[in-house]
Amino acid sequence: MSDLKISEKTVTLVDHVESKLFKFITSRKLRVGDAIPNENELAEALGVSRSVLREALSRLRMLGVIESRTRRGMVLCEPNMFGGFQRVINPLILGDESLINLLGFRIALELGICSAIIDNITDDDIAELDDIVKRGPAVDLNFYKAESEYEFHSKLYEVTGNQSIIQFQELVYPVTQFVHNKFRDYFEPINRKLIRNGQIVTHDDILHFIKNRDKEGLKTAMERHFEPYNRFLTVKRTVTGDRSIAVSKKKTKTR
Amino acid sequence: MSDLKISEKTVTLVDHVESKLFKFITSRKLRVGDAIPNENELAEALGVSRSVLREALSRLRMLGVIESRTRRGMVLCEPNMFGGFQRVINPLILGDESLINLLGFRIALELGICSAIIDNITDDDIAELDDIVKRGPAVDLNFYKAESEYEFHSKLYEVTGNQSIIQFQELVYPVTQFVHNKFRDYFEPINRKLIRNGQIVTHDDILHFIKNRDKEGLKTAMERHFEPYNRFLTVKRTVTGDRSIAVSKKKTKTR
């Protein structure tokens, strides 16, 4: 026998039942609104007690896959795809590494919507952005007032018209603020340096390119706007020597 | 009284307890590995039966927020942020609108990592990409063999070194394939037209820009590579007239 006994993750009956319920739903091609057999039937069919079945059902209910009303029984629903995500995106639950990855995720996503922004934006949208920029000028070192910062970026996401992107941004945005505050000491010198060199790109600059419908300009401006974060991410990687990065860095980076 | 009685979503005790458990964890600033009071204590403290408590705990267990081993009790864990997401990202569970939004999400993300790819890519990575491209040439109409297609894009994500991005891609990728198959009738004419006009951008083209470390070139190439999908997304929006889009289109789009 092995002498290591790490993380004896016992797979419980509830885990199995949960999985079987998902299979039940998908294999029968049930559609939203379809009824699901009542608890006693299900428990009997799966050969488990009602307690175990209900623990599994409770999970599906949390995800929004099913809903139940007394007497009417249970029905299949279309879940919000970020329902579970929402519950764990919390700096007090996630570790620093995950949070930093999320920050990188958000930045990539925001760079990626630049093109769609130019394609979709209306004059009304631009007027709104103008308003937001005027109401919340840069306070210090590329740090905007929190509300203005949020409004500006949120508005950009809104312009894509993609509900999944919008919702994701809403959930992840607070993480940006958290990382910013927690690692303030990293950001400040980076920002000072960028300011000295006149390399800071403000919301005003970004808006300028949007007004001109200048796709390439917007992409570049956005990338520069996130420069402090990117530098931070690079610093963090080399400093903490985190494993996931180390793996991909193992390979020779020449040239 | 109102005559509509839509979706009388009853908030159950389990819902409350779930929420209280999250609050318990965050308010006490518990860290990964910290013990959690045993079930009887918790049930008593929250004033509910052990059954209700366990239904709530079952949800946290599913998300990976807690783990429990017999006798040792329960401990706090760092959840995989996409644990819940993973369970519902399934074309048989999600509706078409959500799937199409997800496709748009993935494309935006992939456009957004272009810059990071050039910054991080090593010669070894390029050799691997070269291999993938050689092994799986375009079969027909910009449709690669499924495995090659997956390998190529996966490799690009891998280069970012961002675990959250990598995992997200792995979960969402199948959706691309699904949408592609389901709406094949939309894609084919679009592809034919692009091919006629010589506007198709292949993996080979993309790799070319990567080899030259040409950031701007890569971005443009990638955008063109996704052109069929973008046209599809535009068509879908105007055809289905989906509400979420309609809202953002309500505003006058002049110029």
Add this chain to the structure above:
DNA sequence: AAATACAAATTTGTAATACAAATCTGATAT
């Protein structure tokens, strides 16, 4: 015959009890 009122049955939500399995603790014996 129709409409109203009332009773019964069904289904989920909650509680309580019981016991098995696993494993940590401590005591006892050598």
Add this chain to the structure above:
DNA sequence: ATATCAGATTTGTATTACAAATTTGTATTT
């Protein structure tokens, strides 16, 4: 001091019971 064994603790599972809500069916009345 070490080894062994019994007991206690904690989660996993099953069972029973009942409350609440709502649909369905029945009966009564006009």
